[in-house]
Amino acid sequence: MSKPRSLDKSTKEDVSFIDRQPDQLTNQSVGQAEPEVPTGSDCAIAQQSSTQNINALPVDVLPPRLQEIINEANICLGFPKDYLAGAMLTAMAAVIGNTHTAEIMPGWKEYAILFTALVGSPGTNKSHPLSFAMQPLIDFDAEQAAIFNEAMKRYEAAMELPPKDRAAKGYDTNPIEPKRVRFTMQDVTPEAVHRILSENRRGLVLVSDELAGWFKNFNRYNNGSESEFWMSVFNHKAAMSDRKSSQSGVFIRNPFLCVIGTIQPKVLTELAAGNRNANGFMERILYVFPSVQSKVRWNRERKSPSFDIAAAWREILSRLIGIVPAVDSCGEIIPEDVPFSPEALDRLFSWQNEVTDRCNAEGSDTLTSIASKLEIYAVRFSLLLALADRACGDEKKLIDADIVERAIRLTEYFRVTAAKVQGIVSEDALTELQLAVLSELPGTFTTAEGVAIAAKCGMSERSFKRFIKDRKGVLFVHSAHGNYTKL
Incomplete structure (x- = not known):
């Protein structure tokens, strides 16, 4: 039985937080038609x-x-x-x-x-x-x-x-x-x-x-x-x-x-x-x-x-x-x-540190909670994939860097779906005013534009900023300084 193929360099360098x-x-x-996937190493x-x-x-x-x-x-x-x-x-x-x-x-x-x-x-x-x-x-x-x-x-x-x-x-x-x-x-x-x-x-x-x-x-x-x-x-x-x-x-x-x-x-x-x-x-x-x-x-x-x-x-x-x-x-x-091999641990720790830095920068309790459980799953996936490889004929007795890369990719899939689920749950829990503001906001907007739209709906600037902060990564993504994208 052939071994699982290695990931290419662009894949290895492109696993990070929910925005990648x-x-x-x-x-x-x-x-069903295949959707087009964005290219490039940094989405x-x-x-x-x-x-x-x-x-x-x-x-x-x-x-x-x-x-x-x-x-x-x-x-x-x-x-x-x-x-x-x-x-x-x-x-x-x-x-x-x-x-x-x-x-x-x-x-x-x-x-x-x-x-x-x-x-x-x-x-x-x-x-x-x-x-x-x-x-x-x-x-x-x-x-x-x-x-x-x-x-x-x-x-x-x-x-x-x-x-x-x-x-x-x-x-x-x-x-x-x-x-x-x-x-x-x-x-x-x-x-x-x-x-x-x-x-x-x-x-x-x-x-x-x-x-x-x-x-x-x-x-x-x-x-x-x-x-x-x-x-x-x-x-x-x-x-x-x-x-x-x-x-x-x-x-x-x-x-x-x-x-x-x-x-x-x-x-x-x-x-x-x-x-x-x-x-x-x-x-x-x-x-x-x-x-x-x-x-x-x-x-x-x-x-x-x-x-x-x-x-x-x-x-x-x-x-x-x-x-x-x-x-x-x-x-x-x-x-x-x-x-784990030393190289596998290096890769796993590097990935976890990068995700942690992004969590701390974003300040989203929801995404931080998701990340905390997914880093546990990354270890579990590493173990599971190693034993799945054995069951399919691979004789390796350790978790190497290739297995960790595969585990990380699997984990990143579940980061996106967890955020998607939180978006569904969060939107169902919104007040009528929050739903009205969410409906009026365009696909992308600046903080100033959002404040103006919220004001027309009757929401104060302070309430709006707290709203987008609490729903960051779930309903909104902070795409650049002062710029947001609706999910």
Whole structure:
């Protein structure tokens, strides 16, 4: 298997903050026109509005074999590349689980935990790519469920006998109640999440075709403690549950739990409700949000895939599932650390410093919060891509500079989509006066022009300046000194 191609020099020098975009691929369904991508190594902030419109998940950061599967599924099945790539990344992260870590600094280790939302309007073909990516895990769980059922029958039969008679019947004298091994969860209660997670120490993924069903349950128990639980899980912190409905307290030392599901743009405001847009919950989610939101047409002329893409995908996941981790005396997994090369760390630190400088210069709390979570994801993507490479035949045992470059490009895609989501949520939360001013503002304007327009709408200069400052990077981009562009 060939190794992923290296990024060219212009790509390596062009990854920065939200106003700069990495090289993009067209990831929409076949038959839709490819948008023109701005050229040059430095896209100015004033171009942010147009570049956001063509933002596409950079599928070429993935190993070549995964790219082949995604391209075939796109051409032959009409799966949008963004959705399938995002779902595949999450599936791989789930099966890797607690088996591997990446240490970015002494004592700071990251696991490949992903919270992923496939955002799209009705009819944009979100669910089929999600089902395709998760099917090998569903099949694995079905096989394990059958094994569990047989083991449970044997356990129950043994328990019906007196201990002294069990050995004669071929049973253990003190049988251990079997646990169901699995990778996926779906519509489960909070109590079930804790129990299943405690029984599956490698890791799990919560698959929710409609993410609204996930977060709408947050306030049903203990005044929103579920939101805090999920934020703790995102950070891989020990979790515990002492609810009255539990027979005993549940303690999970190393919880690994990914989340993935679909959501419509109009439901994003509900995701942001309940203080979730203020406590950092929203920023923990990766938004796969294709620019083209058209309903996909059926096409009788589509060809069959040139190879068995389902089998190829299953083979890759099987290699990751086949990882057998070491465990300690308590049964806890001992993760293998995947080290960064010195050059990889240099590149990662340089990128983080550049983003931090831009955050400090912009002064936007929203963009700073997004950046803080995405730098965590950059480390996780580095780990995930390194292990994806291994599953596709690469024998490298470390995270090199090429992998970091690919991880950065992937991270920058999610910076744009996070800002896009914040723009939707922010606009829905505007007052009537703010909406009126936003409507009257042209695509580009100076501070003086904006103040004059706001005054005509009845907004004071001070309120207007605070308005654009609070929405900087979400509704507006500071394109030059005293100049702004609407997103």
